[in-house]
Amino acid sequence: MGGAVEASIEEATRALQERAPERFNRVFELEHSINQAHIEVDEACVNLLARQSPLAADLRFVVAVIKINTDLERMGDQAVNIAYNGRAYLEHPPLKPLVDIPKMAEEVRLMTRKALDAFVRQDRALAQEVLNCDDSVDRSKNEIFKELIQFMMKEPSVVPTAINLILIARNLERIGDHATNIAEDVIFLISGDDIRHGGFKAPQASD
């Protein structure tokens, strides 16, 4: 499922960079398998809870998977949104100056890869790296917004094209947010620490 989500983000952003709208079709195909995996993973978790009544670290693992599953599915949705906005964008001639969507896309792809690797390897340091990327993605998005707004004010005819890029930047930002959520769940899963909302330590499940 993680692989399909990564592939989906990759296809959506490459299609955009290479101005190859046919690559968006692959995003829609991948969405179908992501959605099926989403339901199957949920069901497997519920069955596992019902049949094995896991405790402590095992229970945290299952609860983390239920949440990560939701984030992965929504990352797939965001890749689909990029495909829709990207199709509309590619109907117009490219915007110059080209804003730094490719850089932002690369940052977000890397965050996603690291979040998934952190989960597979249960690697807290790698999960922490994902959290550290968040500010840089936000800065990229703010840069893109600023540039596009100035450009639209100077050249009102580009408004429809520029709006598509603004929406794509938002889609990428959301994917980064989901990668951050996954990294937080990985840290919870490894350590039992709940670092969300400012990092205070929640009581342990295994008490």
Added chain:
Amino acid sequence: MGGAVEASIEEATRALQERAPERFNRVFELEHSINQAHIEVDEACVNLLARQSPLAADLRFVVAVIKINTDLERMGDQAVNIAYNGRAYLEHPPLKPLVDIPKMAEEVRLMTRKALDAFVRQDRALAQEVLNCDDSVDRSKNEIFKELIQFMMKEPSVVPTAINLILIARNLERIGDHATNIAEDVIFLISGDDIRHGGFKAPQASD
């Protein structure tokens, strides 16, 4: 927690409609209590799973709560995003023609209220009503986008103001999406049917 989320959406959208930026402060206060509730609810669910090993309908209830908890927290985040975008919006004179953000806000508030009521009363028909609202919210958003794009092309000086409204429309749309997710979880919780991704029936947890 649901009440705080509803209040937060209410404050954020009223502040915008009444051009009363001081009301946004309440949104930030509410976010704090929503975030605390988010952690507490998660922890209560993990403890419940660990200590009681619930089965069948009880297990579905806990799993549904874990998911609904995440959606509620993200609805709170979206209300905060509306507050940020709204603050920026209110720094400029109001846009005329006024696009139908108030109507969209009302639709989304109603969806949220119904999704929470459906959960509390375990009312499948009400959850279904929430799902039926989704198309209308999408139409409202598309209308708003179209109007604002045309307006920006005619009056490039309004671009920064209009972009804020576009982002607010997106924030409202996301709140509606989360309300839809909650309604789907309520239906799963009541019936064991997984109606996501086109409505096929997943195997039961209680087999």
